Amino acid sequence: MNRKILYLSQEDVRNVGLSMAEIIDAVERGFVEMANGRVEMPPKPGIHPGQGGDNFIHAMPAYIPAMKSAGIKWVSGYPENPQKGLPYIMGLVILNDATTGIPLSIMDCSWITGMRTAAASAVSAKYLARKESSTIGILACGFQGHTNLESMSVIFPLKKVIAFDPNKENREKFAKFASNKLGLQTEIVDDPKKAVTGCDIVVTSGPILKVPHETIKAGWLDEGTFISCVDFDSYFSRDALKEASKWTTDNLEQYNHYKDTVGYFKSCPEVYAELGELVTGKKVGRENDKEKNFAANLGLAMEDMAVAPLIFKKALEKGIGVWLPM
Amino acid sequence: MNRKILYLSQEDVRNVGLSMAEIIDAVERGFVEMANGRVEMPPKPGIHPGQGGDNFIHAMPAYIPAMKSAGIKWVSGYPENPQKGLPYIMGLVILNDATTGIPLSIMDCSWITGMRTAAASAVSAKYLARKESSTIGILACGFQGHTNLESMSVIFPLKKVIAFDPNKENREKFAKFASNKLGLQTEIVDDPKKAVTGCDIVVTSGPILKVPHETIKAGWLDEGTFISCVDFDSYFSRDALKEASKWTTDNLEQYNHYKDTVGYFKSCPEVYAELGELVTGKKVGRENDKEKNFAANLGLAMEDMAVAPLIFKKALEKGIGVWLPM
Numbered sequence: 001m002n003r004k005i006l007y008l009s010q011e012d013v014r015n016v017g018l019s020m021a022e023i024i025d026a027v028e029r030g031f032v033e034m035a036n037g038r039v040e041m042p043p044k045p046g047i048h049p050g051q052g053g054d055n056f057i058h059a060m061p062a063y064i065p066a067m068k069s070a071g072i073k074w075v076s077g078y079p080e081n082p083q084k085g086l087p088y089i090m091g092l093v094i095l096n097d098a099t100t101g102i103p104l105s106i107m108d109c110s111w112i113t114g115m116r117t118a119a120a121s122a123v124s125a126k127y128l129a130r131k132e133s134s135t136i137g138i139l140a141c142g143f144q145g146h147t148n149l150e151s152m153s154v155i156f157p158l159k160k161v162i163a164f165d166p167n168k169e170n171r172e173k174f175a176k177f178a179s180n181k182l183g184l185q186t187e188i189v190d191d192p193k194k195a196v197t198g199c200d201i202v203v204t205s206g207p208i209l210k211v212p213h214e215t216i217k218a219g220w221l222d223e224g225t226f227i228s229c230v231d232f233d234s235y236f237s238r239d240a241l242k243e244a245s246k247w248t249t250d251n252l253e254q255y256n257h258y259k260d261t262v263g264y265f266k267s268c269p270e271v272y273a274e275l276g277e278l279v280t281g282k283k284v285g286r287e288n289d290k291e292k293n294f295a296a297n298l299g300l301a302m303e304d305m306a307v308a309p310l311i312f313k314k315a316l317e318k319g320i321g322v323w324l325p326m
Numbered sequence: 327m328n329r330k331i332l333y334l335s336q337e338d339v340r341n342v343g344l345s346m347a348e349i350i351d352a353v354e355r356g357f358v359e360m361a362n363g364r365v366e367m368p369p370k371p372g373i374h375p376g377q378g379g380d381n382f383i384h385a386m387p388a389y390i391p392a393m394k395s396a397g398i399k400w401v402s403g404y405p406e407n408p409q410k411g412l413p414y415i416m417g418l419v420i421l422n423d424a425t426t427g428i429p430l431s432i433m434d435c436s437w438i439t440g441m442r443t444a445a446a447s448a449v450s451a452k453y454l455a456r457k458e459s460s461t462i463g464i465l466a467c468g469f470q471g472h473t474n475l476e477s478m479s480v481i482f483p484l485k486k487v488i489a490f491d492p493n494k495e496n497r498e499k500f501a502k503f504a505s506n507k508l509g510l511q512t513e514i515v516d517d518p519k520k521a522v523t524g525c526d527i528v529v530t531s532g533p534i535l536k537v538p539h540e541t542i543k544a545g546w547l548d549e550g551t552f553i554s555c556v557d558f559d560s561y562f563s564r565d566a567l568k569e570a571s572k573w574t575t576d577n578l579e580q581y582n583h584y585k586d587t588v589g590y591f592k593s594c595p596e597v598y599a600e601l602g603e604l605v606t607g608k609k610v611g612r613e614n615d616k617e618k619n620f621a622a623n624l625g626l627a628m629e630d631m632a633v634a635p636l637i638f639k640k641a642l643e644k645g646i647g648v649w650l651p652m
Contacts, residue, residue, distance in 0.1 A: 007333065007650050009650065009651040009652060010651075010652055011651065040373045040374060042371030042372065042373070043371060044371075045368030045369060045370075045371060045385070045387060046368065046387065047366045047368070047387050047388065047389035047396055048366060048389070049389050049391070049396045049422075049424040049425070049427070050424075050425070055427065057387065057389075057396060057397075057398075057422055057427055059371070059385040059387050059398055059400075061371060061372065061373050061383065061385050061400075062373065063373035063374070063375050063383075065375070070373055070375045070383060071383075072383075072385055072400050074385075074387075074398050074400070074420050074429075076422060076426075076427025076428070076429075077427070078426055078427040081426060081427070084426070086426055086428070090427055090428055090429065090652075091427075091429065092420060092429055092432070094400050094418060096375075096383055096402060098375040098376075099375070099376070100402075100404055100407060100410070100412055101375070101381065101383055101402025101403070101404040101407070101416055101417075102402070102412070102416055103400075103402075103416065103417065103418055106418070106432055108652060322648075322650060324333050324335065324648060324650075325335040325336075325337065326335060326336060326416075326434060
């Protein structure tokens, strides 16, 4: 019984040095596997502690044979946490040896979740945005604002970012990141419309709300724009959504569950394609320079489990983490 | 970000010194909560790595507000592992702070699983066996044979154990445990019938099989016996099962899933009661000294999450475990 398990803290996970480009590649390969029916990903059940609130802790298991990846993310979302100085999202990924079931590694899920979500946005954009997209609007400059800007900068020749966030601290942190780390021309605006009109790509990355605030109105979007709705349909007026040429998601089954049972995506357009269908060419992506194409990705266990083995491998190579007795 | 998480290895979990009596008490209280609709326990999804085999890794989340317990067990079962010198069952429990979602502790699940399964047997026996039960038969002397003997010895004035196991090593280890640790008169038999006829309580704890081996025949069971089928219906001929006065389980929904979808419990008796109904007096347990009463418990996430907070508390008190940065 001398088996050991590798624990990777939030800092360890960050420090293994997996790049956004590598994550985008892994997530895209995961979508290929999924579209070909080669991923086992059962529905994600959860528990909901607290009185009638929106707290959740979700179990997200997935098995991707081609990546020798089997495991689970156990992730909590407590909307009132930030008021207590705690993160909204917390949790762990467990990576198992698919051939024996043995847990190989336990790793903090925060960084992985942020990065793989942004990577999925970028994969959607690869098929739905104009290749020469150079101006991006980011509405809400939290962690997802940062990671989505980074992932888009991997795929597109971005020059300029226009960012909107009611929160001053978020805005300032974001501006530093965009100009210093990514070298982009950075404009912070007080009017959300300015982060939409004139942009080739728009990312909405605010809080996910069951009753959308519908800030973005009809007529704000230019022709040819791609929009990644990281916060689901929260940012869009129903009239603005009518402008959608192609409305897509990462997983139709989960989308329909969110729509019909949980109550998101009311009066949203019909889903044109799943991301896996775009990636494998089963459905065509952008067809001209005028389409206004949307991705409303939900976040899948497959994405976490596409990334986890890469983290584990790099951690082994670099000797990062704490080995624990089983 | 100075949050820490307590890791407890298999040895740590054992060493915190939680007694079987405490575990039985916790599991019974858990059944009270469940019977009163105060436990959130979604269906357990899983993944199934390997080619068409019986490998599984299951997610078992549960939330028990009265015990301030929220968390998950992520547990693998690989039937071919023992041939490789690896355990059949392996996995981890994650215990979360129900008020913030923060993971408090990660602990090995093997000991907890073994102990809580045996505790559930004992809770069933408390309501379905004769109070003066003193002779117990154990068929298959693996880990569950050991723990079930121990749990029954907490509830009943056991004097003698009659044990059957085709595996010599198991038998010898078990005999030592029964006589030295529990101080019981111990008889090892080559004929399975001798571990059934003449016993007040019978525990079948072999491997769980979709096609039962049906070793125990009609007429073997004495009147007044209680049987805990830890290995489901694997040990019983269908004729022997017809002798059942009361056939019970820990969770009807899960039982029906196993029966109708997975394929266990074919031609078994109708379920008389769920364990929670017995514990809360919603259904009456044993009514006379002649009944042959059965429990076919499946193992519930609730049971793990009833035990996990007690392990965590004792570990804190005794300073056991490794504190990890989040």
